[in-house]
Amino acid sequence: MRIFGAGDVWEHLSYEACIAAMRDAMVTFSEGRAPSVPRTFLDLAGGNMFGAMAGSLGSGDVFGAKLISLFPGNTRHGKPSHLGLVALFDPLDGSLSSLIDAAALTAIRTASASAAATDALARPDARTLAVLGYGEQAETHIRAILAVRPIENIRVWGRDPERCARFADRIAAACAVPCTPAADIARAVAAADIVCTTTAAVEPILYGRWIAPRAHINVVGFAGSDAAEIDADLVLRARYIADSRASVLAEAGEFRSLLRNGTITDAHIVAEIGEVYSGRAAGRTCGDDITLYRSLGHIVQDLAAARTLVDLASGAALRSIRL
Structure with missing residues (x-):
């Protein structure tokens, strides 16, 4: 399993590649070929929330989930309001293949x-x-x-x-x-x-x-x-x-x-x-x-950005662990 910290995301995920990935992902989604479940939010104290969402990019493609906290007040202190992780799973054997910093990924994929x-x-x-x-x-x-x-x-x-x-x-x-x-x-x-x-x-x-x-x-x-x-x-x-x-x-x-x-x-x-x-x-x-x-x-945007990141960083020396 590979771990992509925020620095890895900013280094390897280009806007140009992510923009193209967003187009493809949303076509797949609107054609009904990217199954997902409605995202859910747990209300926390002080107007904060914790969210979970899961989905797939289609038959034989990656699937995964995003776990994220939404703390709007963080922005007053220079921290991202969205913090968490995106987990990618291998469609061939179901193994967890990547964990990715969700704050950096969300920032790039939303703008893209x-x-x-x-x-x-x-x-x-x-x-x-x-x-x-x-x-x-x-x-x-x-x-x-x-x-x-x-x-x-x-x-x-x-x-x-x-x-x-x-x-x-x-x-x-x-x-x-x-x-x-x-x-x-x-x-x-x-x-x-x-x-x-x-x-x-x-x-x-x-x-x-x-x-x-x-x-x-x-x-x-x-x-x-x-x-x-x-x-x-x-x-x-x-x-x-x-x-x-x-x-x-x-x-x-x-x-x-x-x-x-x-x-x-x-x-x-x-x-x-x-x-x-x-x-x-x-x-x-x-x-x-x-x-x-x-x-x-939408989760398909996160998954498409995550898959694009993994592809772009395929030759990089990133942290990995064996589960």
């Missing part, structure tokens, strides 16, 4: 899934990126989206102006793209081609009236059945595309609230992203469309 969706849904000439948040997911989303669009200008917003300014300076230096802190969210997203929400907000902070026609939105932040980073107007204006229909109906607060009051039906989910990748459903239908990818995360 958004980048894959952005590549399919955003306009080819998209050049301006707005990111809400300045944590780890904000940085990984910037790096992943730079792999699919030639971004020329980045704007970031966060609740603490000083931290936001430091983050913008670091991103500009690391990515060689101008990155500007915005005084408020409306200014951050004004006329932006691509917007990513990566905050822990449980009430709307992004409003549809601020979003220009032709924009693409990745809604990535806190998932909760009664929580919402975006308002009802943005849900109604956008072509709403899910990673998983079932996940949206169970966990996407901004969608569920409109469903409960009868404003929309399940049909407002125009497609799963895997259906867009395979050509079974349309993503952007005209230039003025606002497209929205709702990222809730």
Whole structure:
């Protein structure tokens, strides 16, 4: 069995490879060829949670599980909010083949899934990126989206102006793209081609009236059945595309609230992203469309990222133990 620590994940799992893996995995999922069980969460004290999810990438392919703790307050101390492990099993004999740091894997695969969706849904000439948040997911989303669009200008917003300014300076230096802190969210997203929400907000902070026609939105932040980073107007204006229909109906607060009051039906989910990748459903239908990818995360994404990591690191000298 091989053990991949956080450093191993960051060293070997490239955004480009992970983006391709996300496309393939979500096609497999939407075609019903990647069985999984609904993820479960155990409520802990102080708003923290412990989650478990299990699945397979299909007959004869890897299967496994993810065990993860969700401690949102960690971000205030510079620690990841998601901590845990992903376990991969060999499909030939059922043996445990790999244990992988889930914090690093989740950071890269979540951003890569958004980048894959952005590549399919955003306009080819998209050049301006707005990111809400300045944590780890904000940085990984910037790096992943730079792999699919030639971004020329980045704007970031966060609740603490000083931290936001430091983050913008670091991103500009690391990515060689101008990155500007915005005084408020409306200014951050004004006329932006691509917007990513990566905050822990449980009430709307992004409003549809601020979003220009032709924009693409990745809604990535806190998932909760009664929580919402975006308002009802943005849900109604956008072509709403899910990673998983079932996940949206169970966990996407901004969608569920409109469903409960009868404003929309399940049909407002125009497609799963895997259906867009395979050509079974349309993503952007005209230039003025606002497209929205709702990222809730799925075990097939973790397994696909994990398998890609193992393949990329196959020649590396990593820790191993015999069970």
